[in-house]
Amino acid sequence: MGEIDPAFIQDPQHRSKISFTEAQGIPLIDLSHIPTHTSDKVSAVNEGVVREIGDACKEWGFFQVINHGVPSEKRQRIEDASRKFFAQSLEEKRKVRRNDKEVLGYFDTENTKNVRDWKEVFDFTVEEPTIIPASHEPDDKEVTEWNNQWPDYPSELREACQEYAQEMVKLAYKLMELVALSLGLPGDKFHGFFKDQTSFIRLNHYPPCPDPHLALGVGRHKDAGAITILAQDDVGGLEVKRKTDGEWVRVNPTPDAYIINVGDIIQVWSNDKYESVDHRVVVNSKRERFSIPFLFNPAHYTLVKPLEELTNEQNPAKYRAYNLGKFIINRKRSNFQKLNVENIQISHFRI
Numbered sequence: 330m331g332e333i334d335p336a337f338i339q340d341p342q343h344r345s346k347i348s349f350t351e352a353q354g355i356p357l358i359d360l361s362h363i364p365t366h367t368s369d370k371v372s373a374v375n376e377g378v379v380r381e382i383g384d385a386c387k388e389w390g391f392f393q394v395i396n397h398g399v400p401s402e403k404r405q406r407i408e409d410a411s412r413k414f415f416a417q418s419l420e421e422k423r424k425v426r427r428n429d430k431e432v433l434g435y436f437d438t439e440n441t442k443n444v445r446d447w448k449e450v451f452d453f454t455v456e457e458p459t460i461i462p463a464s465h466e467p468d469d470k471e472v473t474e475w476n477n478q479w480p481d482y483p484s485e486l487r488e489a490c491q492e493y494a495q496e497m498v499k500l501a502y503k504l505m506e507l508v509a510l511s512l513g514l515p516g517d518k519f520h521g522f523f524k525d526q527t528s529f530i531r532l533n534h535y536p537p538c539p540d541p542h543l544a545l546g547v548g549r550h551k552d553a554g555a556i557t558i559l560a561q562d563d564v565g566g567l568e569v570k571r572k573t574d575g576e577w578v579r580v581n582p583t584p585d586a587y588i589i590n591v592g593d594i595i596q597v598w599s600n601d602k603y604e605s606v607d608h609r610v611v612v613n614s615k616r617e618r619f620s621i622p623f624l625f626n627p628a629h630y631t632l633v634k635p636l637e638e639l640t641n642e643q644n645p646a647k648y649r650a651y652n653l654g655k656f657i658i659n660r661k662r663s664n665f666q667k668l669n670v671e672n673i674q675i676s677h678f679r680i
């Protein structure tokens with residue numbers, strides 16, 4: 330005990346337990362009968378899946394999908410490239426380091442809720458470049474570009490990432506269609522929001538940790554985007570805060586499955602019908618772990634607010650509209666300046 334830098338040490342109430350509870354009952358949903366372009370008229374087969382998705386979003390905020398249509402070679406390729414990238418020396422990795430000007434690339438000092446995460450990451454956006462507000466100032470209309478920083482090694486990383494991103498976008502549209510249908514909306518209800526998407530992918534590497542019960546790979550948090558599609562390897566460590574009793578439960582790895590979770594934006598759009606759920610990553614002292622989340626995010630100019638179709642006099646909007654781009658910039662800012670305040674959250678816009 331006590332071998333690690335105090336910056337990593339979680340308050341006792343947030344530490345992982347010695348034994349963990351396996352998440353029983355996180356729905357495993359088979360997408361094999363879902364065509365890429367689900368029309369508004371769901372067939373009888375698809376109706377069952379739509380109901381399963383709706384129930385999973387309500388009861389868990391999390392589910393897993395199989396037969397999702399993402400070719401396993403593409404997943405393998407990005408996973409292999411990620412391993413090669415992180416196996417390099419810190420000096421090499423820092424050549425594509427995130428800094429005040431470049432917000433994407435390699436980063437090994439991320440804090441979640443002001444405690445350092447036991448991990449290193451490599452971030453890249455789907456759109457190259459990604460357009461985003463130039464400042465957090467509400468009245469500043471100027472925009473800027475975020476550009477990816479690609480490392481020289483491994484040489485296949487860039488293409489592997491770009492190809493994988495296209496697969497993630499396809500699956501994300503399919504999932505958003507199912508979510509829309511489950512809310513009683515037209516299948517394409519959400520599509521327009523993603524035209525100039527700010528989606529990004531993060532390669533996560535969690536090295537073995539000498540004190541796994543003091544630190545976390547990622548501290549408890551909710552994802553700020555619309556929906557997250559996560560590939561985790563066979564090590565395990567992702568924990569979800571179960572809605573029924575607030576217990577942290579472990580999502581055991583299922584080979585070739587993706588873990589899907591509702592993000593804050595779906596929570597706002599659905600006016601709290603579907604909630605974004607707290608999750609975290611527990612580390613261990615023996616095996617390094619890799620994961621790849623894809624965060625499907627609308628365009629920066631999106632005004633995020635409860636959908637009119639889902640609100641009425643009895644169920645008024647629970648949130649004020651917020652500008653997504655400004656929200657993203659505010660978050661980045663607080664991460665950088667290590668302001669001793671928690672990141673901006675959707676709860677700031679709660680009415």
Ligand SMILES: O=C(O)CCC(=O)C(=O)O
Pocket residue numbers: 531533547552559561566567608609610619620621622
């Ligand atoms: O590594 C994981 O399993 C999850 C990571 C995560 O929640 C995130 O990066 O937002």
Ligand SMILES: [Fe+2]
Pocket residue numbers: 550551552608622
């Ligand atoms: Fe997350």
